[in-house]
Amino acid sequence: MTNNTYEFIMDIISSKNLSLSKSENTILNTLKNSQIDLENYNIGDFSKVLEVSNSTITRFAQKLGFDGFSEFKYKYLQRPRIIQSKTQEIYKQILDSIFIFDKDLIDFIKSFSSFGKIAVIGIGSSGLAANEFTYKFGEVGLHNTDYAKEPYSINLLTKSLEKNDLLIAISLTGENLNLLEGVNFAKEKHATILAISKESGSSLAKLSDKKIIIPSYPSYSYKISKLFPVILVLDMICEAYLN
Numbered sequence: 001m002t003n004n005t006y007e008f009i010m011d012i013i014s015s016k017n018l019s020l021s022k023s024e025n026t027i028l029n030t031l032k033n034s035q036i037d038l039e040n041y042n043i044g045d046f047s048k049v050l051e052v053s054n055s056t057i058t059r060f061a062q063k064l065g066f067d068g069f070s071e072f073k074y075k076y077l078q079r080p081r082i083i084q085s086k087t088q089e090i091y092k093q094i095l096d097s098i099f100i101f102d103k104d105l106i107d108f109i110k111s112f113s114s115f116g117k118i119a120v121i122g123i124g125s126s127g128l129a130a131n132e133f134t135y136k137f138g139e140v141g142l143h144n145t146d147y148a149k150e151p152y153s154i155n156l157l158t159k160s161l162e163k164n165d166l167l168i169a170i171s172l173t174g175e176n177l178n179l180l181e182g183v184n185f186a187k188e189k190h191a192t193i194l195a196i197s198k199e200s201g202s203s204l205a206k207l208s209d210k211k212i213i214i215p216s217y218p219s220y221s222y223k224i225s226k227l228f229p230v231i232l233v234l235d236m237i238c239e240a241y242l243n
Helices: 002-018 022-032 044-049 054-063 069-077 086-097 103-110 125-139 151-159 178-190 203-207 229-240
Strands: 116-119 146-148 167-171 191-196 212-213
Touching: 002 022, 022 044, 022 054, 044 054, 044 069, 086 151, 086 229, 103 212, 103 229, 116 125, 116 151, 116 178, 125 146, 125 167, 125 229, 146 151, 151 178, 167 178, 178 191, 178 203, 191 203
Parallel strands: 116 146, 116 167, 167 191, 191 212
Antiparallel strands: none
């Protein structure tokens, strides 16, 4: 984890092209991989935790261009700070919790070009994702694709599928009745079915030959875009297909 005090000092040293003494380099090395934050210390405690004298700290602050420790700390507290939003926190949690594709799934994705047709279906926001899937698949050379996002068009598309075709069904809950009806039509035609859902035990997942489970949303007072985890999976699919 980056030490903010160390970064603040290094910015000054770099901008002024300062040369440091042995004791000053010792201070930097101690700060670099520690959680010591100047904000929480007076000069006595700061000196003690760095195992140097008060006068060494004062001289170090003066070399950096300050009158002494007090101005050094004041300028540090006034520095611009990057504040991470709740949305960023949620996105990071999703990135950390996304499942890594196993070899079996990667091999399956690499076989996409062998299917006669790839149909992608979804309703609501998942329908928007279905559209993006077909667009992105075209970018990686998979031009045998089609999508549907309304119940009637989903029925028409899934009824047209054959044994050598692939259906990708996107539903966060995996329980949308209109979508499940289309999945059943595809299953009757013996098409291969890939489910993308956040529920591993959903009706959709149970009907599918393959499934990709996306992370559930953390319990915050608002929702981030439902498309983010699905589009993340899309990019991972395209990467696996190309590599």
